[in-house]
Amino acid sequence: MPDEFQIIRGGRLLDIDARTAEFADVLIKGNAIVEIASGGLGAPEGAIEIDAADRLLMPGLVNGHTHGNSSLAKGMGDRWTLELLLNAHPWTGAGFTQEDKCLAAKLTACELVLGGCTACLDMFAEGPAPSREGLEAAGQAYMDVGMRAVVAPMMSTRGLWQAIPGLYDVLPEEMKTVADGLQAGPGATSLETCRDALHNWPHDPARVKLGLGPTIPHHCDETFWQGCRDLAREYGVLMQTHLAESKVQAVASQELYGMSLTAFLDAQGVLGPNMVAAHAIWLSTDDMHLLADRGVSVSHNPMSNLRLGSGVAATVAMRDAGINVAIGTDTCTCADALNMFEATRLACTLSRVQGPDYEQWLESAQALEMATEAGAKALGWEGEIGRIAPGYKADIVMLDLGNVSYVPLNDPVNQIVFAENSGGVREVMIDGRMVVEDGRVTTVDMEKLRADVEVAVARQEPARVAARERVESLAVHVGPFCAGFAAQDHAVNRFVG
Numbered sequence: 341m342p343d344e345f346q347i348i349r350g351g352r353l354l355d356i357d358a359r360t361a362e363f364a365d366v367l368i369k370g371n372a373i374v375e376i377a378s379g380g381l382g383a384p385e386g387a388i389e390i391d392a393a394d395r396l397l398m399p400g401l402v403n404g405h406t407h408g409n410s411s412l413a414k415g416m417g418d419r420w421t422l423e424l425l426l427n428a429h430p431w432t433g434a435g436f437t438q439e440d441k442c443l444a445a446k447l448t449a450c451e452l453v454l455g456g457c458t459a460c461l462d463m464f465a466e467g468p469a470p471s472r473e474g475l476e477a478a479g480q481a482y483m484d485v486g487m488r489a490v491v492a493p494m495m496s497t498r499g500l501w502q503a504i505p506g507l508y509d510v511l512p513e514e515m516k517t518v519a520d521g522l523q524a525g526p527g528a529t530s531l532e533t534c535r536d537a538l539h540n541w542p543h544d545p546a547r548v549k550l551g552l553g554p555t556i557p558h559h560c561d562e563t564f565w566q567g568c569r570d571l572a573r574e575y576g577v578l579m580q581t582h583l584a585e586s587k588v589q590a591v592a593s594q595e596l597y598g599m600s601l602t603a604f605l606d607a608q609g610v611l612g613p614n615m616v617a618a619h620a621i622w623l624s625t626d627d628m629h630l631l632a633d634r635g636v637s638v639s640h641n642p643m644s645n646l647r648l649g650s651g652v653a654a655t656v657a658m659r660d661a662g663i664n665v666a667i668g669t670d671t672c673t674c675a676d677a678l679n680m681f682e683a684t685r686l687a688c689t690l691s692r693v694q695g696p697d698y699e700q701w702l703e704s705a706q707a708l709e710m711a712t713e714a715g716a717k718a719l720g721w722e723g724e725i726g727r728i729a730p731g732y733k734a735d736i737v738m739l740d741l742g743n744v745s746y747v748p749l750n751d752p753v754n755q756i757v758f759a760e761n762s763g764g765v766r767e768v769m770i771d772g773r774m775v776v777e778d779g780r781v782t783t784v785d786m787e788k789l790r791a792d793v794e795v796a797v798a799r800q801e802p803a804r805v806a807a808r809e810r811v812e813s814l815a816v817h818v819g820p821f822c823a824g825f826a827a828q829d830h831a832v833n834r835f836v837g
C-alpha cells in the first residue's frame with residue numbers, strides 16, 4: 341500500500357472558487373495525490389482504477405468540534421440550555437466503562453465518515469478526569485475506522501455548580517452534597533495523565549494525534565490553564581476550549597475576573613495558533629481582534645448553538661477581524677446528527693438573519709471553504725488536507741450526481757451547501773484508503789457495532805436511572821438560576837428576536 345498507485349477516473353472535480361466541476365482524473369500514490377488532469381491521465385502499470393463516473397469529487401469535510409464519548413447518549417434531553425446539558429453530564433455519561441470509550445468513539449467516527457467528514461477535533465470526555473487508556477482507546481477507534489482525528493481530552497478543575505457565581509449558594513444543603521460529589525478531578529492529576537499519554541502516544545500522529553481540552557475557561561483554575569499552556573508548548577500540540585458559548589459564561593467572566601473570557605485566556609498566555617476556540621458566540625469586537633492577533637482559530641457549531649439556545653455567532657465579523665473560522669457539528673446530545681453538510685448549510689444561512697446587507701452574508705463558497713480548508717488549518721493540517729490538489733493527502737468524498745439534489749447540476753457549490761444532507765455520499769477515501777464504498781463503511785462491521793452498542797446501553801441502564809434522578813433534582817435549581825443570571829444586561833447581544 342505505501343507506494344501503490346490508484347487512479348480515480350471519470351469524475352467531476354469540484355473547484356470551490358470557480359464554482360465548477362469539470363471532468364478530471366486524480367492519480368494517487370500511497371496516501372497522497374500526485375497528479376490531476378482532465379480525461380485520460382496516464383497511470384503507472386498496475387495502478388488500481390476507481391470508476392468515478394457520475395461522481396462529484398470534493399475534499400473531505402473537516403469537523404472542528406465534537407465529543408466522541410457522547411454517541412451512546414444520542415437523543416437524551418430536549419429543552420436543555422447549555423447549563424442544563426452540562427448539569428446532565430452525570431446522566432448522559434452514566435455507567436460509561438473503559439470498553440464503552442472505544443465503542444462510542446467508533447460510532448461517532450462511523451457517523452462522521454458516512455456524512456463525508458474525513459477529520460475531526462474530538463474533545464473526548466471521561467469522567468471525572470482523562471485516563472491514558474481511555475485516550476488511547478478513543479484514538480484506536482479513529483484508527484480502526486480509518487479517519488483522521490485530534491483527540492483532546494476534556495478537563496476541568498471545578499464543576500458547573502461551583503463555576504457559576506452564586507449557583508452553589510442557592511442549592512439546598514442535600515443538593516450541595518450531590519454537587520460536591522460531582523466535582524472534577526484535581527488539575528495536577530489530569531496534567532500528569534496527559535503528559536504520560538502524550539509521551540507514550542501509540543498512534544501515527546499524521547492520522548490520529550493527541551491534544552488538550554481544558555473545557556471552559558472559568559471551569560479551570562489559573563494554575564491548570566498555565567499547566568496546559570506549558571504542556572501544549574512542550575509537545576507542540578493543539579488545545580481546544582469552549583469559549584463564550586453561553587451568555588451565562590460571558591456574564592460570569594465579568595463577575596469573576598472583571599474582563600471577558602477571551603481576555604482572561606490571554607492573561608493565562610494560552611491564546612495562540614494552537615488554540616481552537618469552540619462556539620465563540622458571546623465575543624465583543626475587541627475579543628475578536630485579540631483572537632485574530634493571537635492566531636486563534638474558531639470552530640463555529642451552528643446546530644448546537646441553535647439546539648441549546650446559546651445564540652447566533654457573528655461568523656462574518658470574526659472572519660472580517662481576521663480569524664480562521666472552521667465549522668463543527670458538536671456532539672450527539674446537542675446537535676444531534678453529526679452532519680457536516682447540515683452544519684455548513686446552517687453556518688451559511690445563519691449569517692443571513694443578522695442584517696439586511698446581503699454583502700455581509702456568507703457566500704456558499706465561503707461556507708464550504710470554512711468546512712474544508714479552514715478546518716484543516718484549525719486542526720494543524722494546513723497544506724495537507726482540505727483540498728484536492730497535488731501534494732495533498734488523498735481525503736476525497738465522492739457524491740452521487742444521480743442524487744436528486746444534483747439533477748440538474750447548475751452550480752455544484754450552491755447545490756452542495758444548500759441541498760446536500762449526506763444522502764449523496766457514496767464513497768469516502770481517507771489517506772488513500774476507501775473507508776466508505778457504496779454508502780457503507782468498509783472498515784467496521786456495522787451490524788456488530790450496533791449489537792455492541794445495544795449491549796453497552798443495556799448494561800449502563802441501572803446507572804443511568806440513578807444518575808437521572810440526581811441530575812433532575814439539581815436541574816430544578818440550575819435551570820431557573822441560570823435563566824435569571826443570563827437575563828442581566830451585557831454589552832454583547834447574540835440572541836435574535
Ligand SMILES: [Zn+2]
Pocket residue numbers: 405406407463582618670671
Ligand atoms: Zn463541546
